[in-house]
Amino acid sequence: METGITPLPPVADVALPWDRTLDDPVATLADARRRFGDTFVVDGPRHPTLFLFSPAGVRSFYALPEAEASKGVADWMMLTRKLPDELFSGRRTFPAELFGREDVAAYLAQLRAAISVAFDELGDAGEVDLFAFTRRLGHRMGLACWAGEVPSRAARFDALVAAFDALDGSDAFVHPEEMARVAAAGKREERAALAVVEDLLVESIRARDAAPPQDDLFARIVGRWDGEPEPDRSVGIARDVVLVHLGSMSNLFAATGWMLAQLATHPDVLARVRAGEDGLLERCALESTRLGQRSIMLRAVLAPTTVRDEHAAYSVPVGAQIATLLPLTNTTAMPGLAGYDPDRWVRRRLRDDALLPARELVTTFGHGAHTCPAQPFSLAAMCLSAESLFTAYDVSARFTDVQPLPVQIGGVARAAAPCVVEYRRR
Numbered sequence: 001m002e003t004g005i006t007p008l009p010p011v012a013d014v015a016l017p018w019d020r021t022l023d024d025p026v027a028t029l030a031d032a033r034r035r036f037g038d039t040f041v042v043d044g045p046r047h048p049t050l051f052l053f054s055p056a057g058v059r060s061f062y063a064l065p066e067a068e069a070s071k072g073v074a075d076w077m078m079l080t081r082k083l084p085d086e087l088f089s090g091r092r093t094f095p096a097e098l099f100g101r102e103d104v105a106a107y108l109a110q111l112r113a114a115i116s117v118a119f120d121e122l123g124d125a126g127e128v129d130l131f132a133f134t135r136r137l138g139h140r141m142g143l144a145c146w147a148g149e150v151p152s153r154a155a156r157f158d159a160l161v162a163a164f165d166a167l168d169g170s171d172a173f174v175h176p177e178e179m180a181r182v183a184a185a186g187k188r189e190e191r192a193a194l195a196v197v198e199d200l201l202v203e204s205i206r207a208r209d210a211a212p213p214q215d216d217l218f219a220r221i222v223g224r225w226d227g228e229p230e231p232d233r234s235v236g237i238a239r240d241v242v243l244v245h246l247g248s249m250s251n252l253f254a255a256t257g258w259m260l261a262q263l264a265t266h267p268d269v270l271a272r273v274r275a276g277e278d279g280l281l282e283r284c285a286l287e288s289t290r291l292g293q294r295s296i297m298l299r300a301v302l303a304p305t306t307v308r309d310e311h312a313a314y315s316v317p318v319g320a321q322i323a324t325l326l327p328l329t330n331t332t333a334m335p336g337l338a339g340y341d342p343d344r345w346v347r348r349r350l351r352d353d354a355l356l357p358a359r360e361l362v363t364t365f366g367h368g369a370h371t372c373p374a375q376p377f378s379l380a381a382m383c384l385s386a387e388s389l390f391t392a393y394d395v396s397a398r399f400t401d402v403q404p405l406p407v408q409i410g411g412v413a414r415a416a417a418p419c420v421v422e423y424r425r426r
């Protein structure tokens with residue numbers, strides 16, 4: 001087998017889920033690690049992938065320079081399994097630029113408005129799936145933040161949600177088993193959904209053009225296309241908005257779902273949250289994100305590079321991928337990490353992180369140069385969502401615990417089954 005990786009670590013007799021249907025890709029890779037050790041290669045038709053799980057291996061992974069081993073290109077290769085290629089060309093707005101202090105304050109104000117509409121929708125009592133609730137809330141907040149949609153219960157909001165759900169780039173890693181079908185259909189459904197979103201967003205652009213100037217993120221996105229002829233301008237604005245919104249759909253709603261579901265099933269912790277214990281909500285947000293992580297961290301090799309573990313320095317050629325997989329380290333990197341315990345966090349660090357063989361072995365929002373730029377915002381949004389729900393409603397869980405969707409590999413886990421709660425206004 002010619003992978004070009006030297007020295008060549010063991011090559012596991014497994015495939016990644018885009019190349020062979022796997023019921024539980026995370027379990028498959030966990031089993032490969034047990035059999036082949038902490039460093040092994042999975043070969044595939046497009047490229048070999050070098051996996052690293054040991055302390056030195058994971059530390060070396062996070063230190064890889066972007067110019068040699070690119071996260072951006074790996075993400076793009078992943079997302080174009082699902083999203084139309086034209087969505088990526090010519091973008092002028094990038095998610096990494098959107099999280100300044102003032103932006104975050106504006107987003108949280110929009111989240112408050114979105115929560116208020118969501119509670120109108122819930123009414124005084126009923127049943128709801130917590131992950132469906134957080135997903136809809138994420139749409140309502142995000143579209144208010146970057147698409148200028150005032151949170152509402154209008155039919156237009158449901159039309160946007162349906163189209164964004166059909167387009168959802170996260171399906172590339174949430175449902176890898178679907179991607180062969182998406183490719184075979186030439187991304188027809190995704191292109192149709194993109195066209196629906198674009199038409200709806202063009203209405204917003206026309207409304208903005210006719211109204212006095214506003215000072216929000218949507219206005220900034222619109223401003224980046226000043227002077228361009230139509231229809232390029234409107235399509236450009238709409239696609240900038242689409243890519244930001246799709247980015248926001250990857251992790252935040254799912255991590256918030258884990259947080260709400262775990263609070264709903266841990267009445268002792270919930271009682272302390274309701275009593276207003278200082279910092280506890282954020283500890284809950286971090287703990288749920290740690291346990292919900294199903295991310296595969298990928299780097300696409302663009303220039304010959306070297307990555308190290310305790311035994312060797314591996315030369316990795318252009319075209320290969322380098323990876324680690326969070327669910328395999330987040331709960332096992334030292335004893336005691338398996339269960340839910342928000343008190344293991346002190347501010348944003350693990351209380352015992354000095355005992356970890358490498359602190360990179362436990363990951364919520366990333367390490368090094370690619371650490372999530374939306375971390376402070378995401379934590380604040382998770383805390384505000386949880387605090388608002390549990391202050392407004394008494395909640396009783398009709399499930400015992402959250403389990404990750406087994407086919408998923410990447411991002412924060414979607415739930416394997418609905419996490420339904422009965423709620424009643426307090």
Ligand code: HEM
Nearest residue numbers: 095096247248251252255297364365366370371372374378
């Ligand atoms: C609870 C919610 C979230 C979690 C757990 C999360 C997690 C992560 C992680 C682990 C990384 C590093 C990936 C790597 O090293 O390969 C990352 C990067 C990133 N995240 Fe998040 N994220 C969340 C929310 C968001 C949101 C809401 C946005 C934007 C709308 C966002 C935008 C980004 C971007 C642009 C990067 C890449 C940064 C870079 O390459 O320099 N994230 N996120």
